[in-house]
Amino acid sequence: MALIDTLKAQLVELFESDPGWVALFNHHGWAFDVEELRAVGTQQLVEYLTTSLLDVDFTLPGFEDFHSEGQLLVCPGIPAQSLLYHALASPNVIAGPDGFELMHFPSLALLDTLENFIFSVAGASLQSLEQHAREQLGFPDGAAVELAVCSFSVEYRTAATTVHGEYADQCFSRTGVARVGTTPAQYQPQLRGFSPFVEGDDIHSIRVLPCRYSPYIAVRSKGRKDVFGPADSLSSSSGSTNIDDRQNDFWVPLHKLFSGEECLQGLNLNVDQQAQHFNQKLEKFGHLLNDKANAGIPESELSKAPYRLSENLAGWQSPNDFGEGLLCPVPHPLVAAAESDNMPVGFTSPKMSPDGSSVFYDSFAPSLAMQAEQGARPWPEYAHVREQVEANGSTASLSDNPDVVNITKQGGYTALHYLDFAADGFIHPVVTHAGQQLLQSNGQTLAAVSAYSLVSAPDFFPRVRQRFIYQWWKNEVPNKASLGQLPAWWQWLVDNGYWESVWRAEPIPLSDIRMAANIQMPETPFSANDITCSAIVSLVQTPSNTLTHSVRKMPNTQRNTFLPDGAAGVFAPGWDTSFDTDKSQAQNTNHLAAYGLGSPFPEDAKLCAALSTFWPAAAPDTTRTFFEVPFSAGSVVPLTDDEMGVGTQPSWDGLIGPHITEQNADYIVVQYPDYPRADYTRNALEGKFSIAQTAKVSFEEYQRRLLTMLRTYRAVGEIDNKENAHIISFKPVAALDAELEQAQEQANIELTGPIYRVEGFNNRFNRQANVSAPTNTDESGHYTTRQVVISWVVFVGADGGVLMRLKQGDGSQRRSQWTLQDA
Known part of the structure; x- marks a missing residue:
């Protein structure tokens, strides 16, 4: 069946199920109804989709970041300028022109068909693609243009997360990150993607997260930020003195490959991708x-x-349901005995x-x-x-x-020995025509370039991307500070070095790492000098110079991303992957490798989650869970009481966090899990891990918690020695909270929200010991208690207000007034 016939049938099915789509496209100038679409001839439909000019309403929610030059339903070869594709693929398009939510959304199979159709009507040949690359990238006449068949992980993104940040666009990487879980993946059509936890799931279930790969004709080029990227292009001028992406080679997609006669002129292609993974x-x-x-x-x-x-690590999903190229981990227990x-x-x-x-x-x-x-x-x-x-x-x-x-x-x-089912491997494209002939250009057989495929540990913060954190911390806040655009308390943190030193290691995303893929894995297709596999690029294109409409600044963050800017580029040993050194080369070569992580991964999760969100976008900060942690430097982004099992919900790690078990006028008694005896591997075996609470944490919430903790440490006098302050309780409070109202009345100030209540204590008070030695709660020593004499409560608002009170024991006999702190 021709692509247009398949596409037409899929569109009719969607539009019949939800008339809101018809109203939406009518609003943008596509005047039709379902019966007219069903009756229209094939060639007439192709012509209409590719030539009829629209009247795009860029003010309609979800279309603010559609390409300003997009005037067609289908722009040949350019999905980002195709209104039909944007409307169906963008996770921000969720309502019709009347404001009512759409009730049915496209399948991945429909989006795959539409992508193929967009590239098919471009009428491309290998020769025309070479010429397109030559023109866009400025190769001199006569200079060689190297083409190849490359597998990419690919995702259509809202403007804020694209390579250029100007409009919604497809983003590509030769590294993809799928994630293990205990239950099958579930496509969420409204998100056009997947989430690790779906409302109604068992509280301890974690869904596997797939990754989508597609093969493309690609061209090799030095980094060109103005043409394809990469995202966050690294150079000496940007502070990465040892890396200059203008001198690095990238494979850049030109044209999607799919089976049949409609992909490349004169060729009947057979397109496949082979997956191999190893733990x-x-x-x-x-x-x-x-x-x-x-x-x-x-x-x-x-x-x-x-x-x-x-075997049995990851495999392809049905193309009838998900289109071609959806790689999904096999559900397993997080840990199993070998x-x-x-x-x-x-x-x-x-x-x-x-x-x-x-x-x-x-x-x-x-x-x-x-x-x-x-x-x-x-x-x-x-x-x-x-x-x-x-x-x-x-x-x-x-x-x-x-x-x-x-x-x-x-x-x-x-x-x-214990097993987990994390892995790394490769996705190898196999494209032939006329039987088993490989593609050729200018008499040269096109090389097949594999993608690096990671099957990583769960992401406990799926709505928080590593790249967002890094850009905010590294660039956005310092830039505002230099322009005097921060409030005084925040400016103080920057000026005095506390902002720069908030992390134990810079939270760089994997997409910013320039390192070869695993060149030591069995049957490896990777080479030591190919160091840009984890970069994110766009199609070779001429970006829009200006936008005539405002762009929504934040994307829909509920959807998991499988591109490597959602993964960590810190390897100590790592969360999503680690690295090794191949010493068999003439010169030692560092390369990515998943086998350097903990065995099994929960063993490492315990050790490094307790080091203050060492991998910020994935690992919860459990520093405050324990009284003492080796090499701890205080909490950075604390979990709330509910997320730590102090309340009605189970904790993320199966432990019960710190809480007061007894109090009198002289002291309070705080119970802690004992750090050495906390056994994350056993908790994983017993199915105690949960992603239900942490999966709700947004990027904005993540930012607020980080700022709240810095201000709290300053208020209690331990910003230079954070390990000396211990957080018993951390939670958001409502404006009508009785304790908050009392604090505001005494201090004669009203805090603005969101407002957090932080309760804790310091190791010493007035130079005297403030905390007793631990007492085991039972013979095993899994939990201990400590007596604390003087504790504090802090309220932190969104503005400059921080209120604090000291109390001895329960405060019934000795407590301070609430005071406004300079923090």
Whole structure:
């Protein structure tokens, strides 16, 4: 069936199900009804879609960021200038011209068909595409233009998140990020995408998140911010002194490839993509154990399951439902015991060195930590060693043993290997014609360039993108500070260095990293000198110079993104991926590699989530969950009481956060989970993780929490020593909250919202110890309590107002007045 016939049938089905779409397109100048669409001839419909000028209403919600030069329903070869595509693909188009919400939305299969049709009517050939690239990129006449067949992850985005930021557009990367989960993916048509948690889901379910890949004819070019990007192009002038994207090579999409005779003139294409993924954590761990602990695992076994997983990790979804190229992780428990022939697979847990003299060290006991040279991760940085395998094959948990820390430090017992189902791999395009002939241009066979495919840990903040955080912190706020556009309390934070030092490591997104994909994985298609695979680019095009209408500044943030600006580019060891060094090259080559993450990933999630949102867009900040955390530097973006299980909802990690269990006039008693004994791997095994609460956190909420904590630390006098202040409670409060009203009345000020209440205490008060030693709540020591003499409560509003009160114990005998703080 011709593309136009398929497209027509799909449009008729959608428009019949929801007449609001007909009214919407009528409003923009496409005068039709469903019966007319059903009756129109094929050629007449093609001509109308591609030539009839519209009267686009750019003020209509959802169309503010449509390309200002878009006047056609279908602009050949340019989805961003095709009103039909924008209306159906943009997550901001959710209502008709009457303001009533649309009730039915396009399937991914319809969007895939429409994309194919947009490129088909361009009438492209390999020769015309080469000429287009030559003209747009300024290649001199006679200079070689290198084309290839490339697989890209691709997403249609609202203007604020595109490469150029001017209008809604398709964005592409040769890296895609799918995410593991416990239940199948569910397409949410209104979002035109997927979310890890859907209303009505079991509170502990986490949906897998897919990634969409499509093959394109692409051209190799040095970075050109004015033509294709990349997004946030790096150069010495932008502060990245070791990187200049104007000198880096990028593969840039020109034309989508799909099967049939309508894609490229004169060719009948057969288009396919092959996916291969590997989980090599236990394989790499096994090699280390053989090398450093004489484990004696046969080398032949290390390339097989359960050490190396290569099946049942991710696969293609039905094109009838989702169009071509939707790669989806297979649902699994987040963690599973490693088995072979129905018997547990274990290893002799090595002794941990207290002084770093061994590769195995005890800084994070009872987790096994493994160090490597110069930050590279040739094996998992952490491993779970708290499940002991007995001689008869049974297992016993050490987590409830009061001496678990010392037992794991000494090692010598058989610990159970655990699997997670994270992975990395590649998506390889296979495009032939006339049987099995490969595409050629100017007598040269076009190379097939693979995409790097990540199957990563869940993103517990799916509405917060790493790129947003980084741009806001690195560029937007400092720029406003330099122009004097910040309130005084915020300007003070910038001027005194507290803004610059808020993170332990810069929250750079993976899309800004220039590093090869995994060149050491089995069957790798990647090369050491291809360092731009994680960059985000657009189609080669001439961007609009000016916009005649305002652009909505924020996108619809409920939709997960699978492009790498939603992933972390900090590798210590990492969240979405890590990195290794290939020393077999003439020059050591760093490359991305997923096997350097924790084994299993919840082991690392515990250790680094407690280091103040070390991976801001993914990992919750659990610093305040525990009284003491190794290497802690205070909380950056705290979780609320509800998100920590102090209330009616389960926590994200299966623990119950700090809370007051007893109070009198002399002291309060605060209960904490004990950091060493908190066992995230066991909690994952028992299905206690939950994304239901954290998935609701918006980027704006994330920003407010960060600012609230900085102001709180300043108010309580510990902004230079944040680890000395402990947060018992963090929550938003309503304007009519009785305690807030009392505070405002005493201080003679009214705070503006949103307003947060923060309760906590400092280690010392008036140079005296303020906190008792811990007391275990039971023999296992999973939870401890501490007596606190003087505590504080702080209210932080959106403006310059911070109110604070001190109290001893419950405050019944000794408390201060509420005072306005300079914070």
